[in-house]
Amino acid sequence: MKIGVVTFPGSLDDVDAQRAVTIGGNDAVALWHGDHDLGGVDAVVLPGGFSYGDYLRCGAISRFSPVMTEVIAAAGRGMPVLGICNGFQILCESHLLPGVLIRNDHRKFVCRDQRLRIDNNRTPWTSAYAEGAEITIVLKNGEGGFVADEDTLDRLEGEGQVVARYLGDNPNGSLRSIAGITNAAGNVVGLMPHPEHAVEDLTGAGTDGLGFFTSLVEQSFA
């Protein structure tokens, strides 16, 4: 499948995300924040980093970039979209996902290998995992605290929209230890930790992140 990876000014992990897409058996297509079309891709990844310098709020300005108009429209038509870290923040600011990511409760940047549990393996990005699978991937963020009002949190849990949770100590103050969520339709996923940094044995925390990039392929052959 052709998976587009958007580069915003200030994106950091776009090249790693492209690499992970390729290792996962897909064709990576580089997209630019100023693009007015998605180049015929089947899915889109919004990578991590500090798009637009995190000015105003993380993701607040990226959300109004030309390419996001296309991403929001395509997501509405059911295209799989994965936002990682800053990409997750952009998806929340775009209202494609509920809630917001705020500064870590302990106020320090966190960078470590993080254990997660996959709570929802029915999304196009997580179907390669068993439900309840425990994985270890990289977590690195300054503003990774997921917050939403109680009703929204109850709805996310009740509808199975929590995709992944932190195991062990809560690393950033995310409510109900939420590390990733999906929208009601299940095609848009936001995840604070970085699966694209855990796809090769040579570097990183292992290869537990690879499933996020192989799930789409497995589905297309299913």
Place this chain on the structure above:
Amino acid sequence: MPRVVVDVMPKPEILDPQGKAVLGALPRLGFSGVTDVRQGKRFELEFAGEVTEAVLAEVHQMAETLLSNPVIENFTVRVEQGA
């Protein structure tokens, strides 16, 4: 030049780690008596012409769409004279 000021504050129920950091720093500097600090943002919007009701309505729209995130922040809009 008329100026419209938009103040954006984190909602009371939202944790404000920056405010907490400031609150923690004050006693270390010898300032006592402060029981809480909330940190927000102030936007000063300059207009060439008169600030009409229509302009203010538009500022409200700006504040809702870009300047604040209604999920975690509240805002107020006011006109500042003689700036």
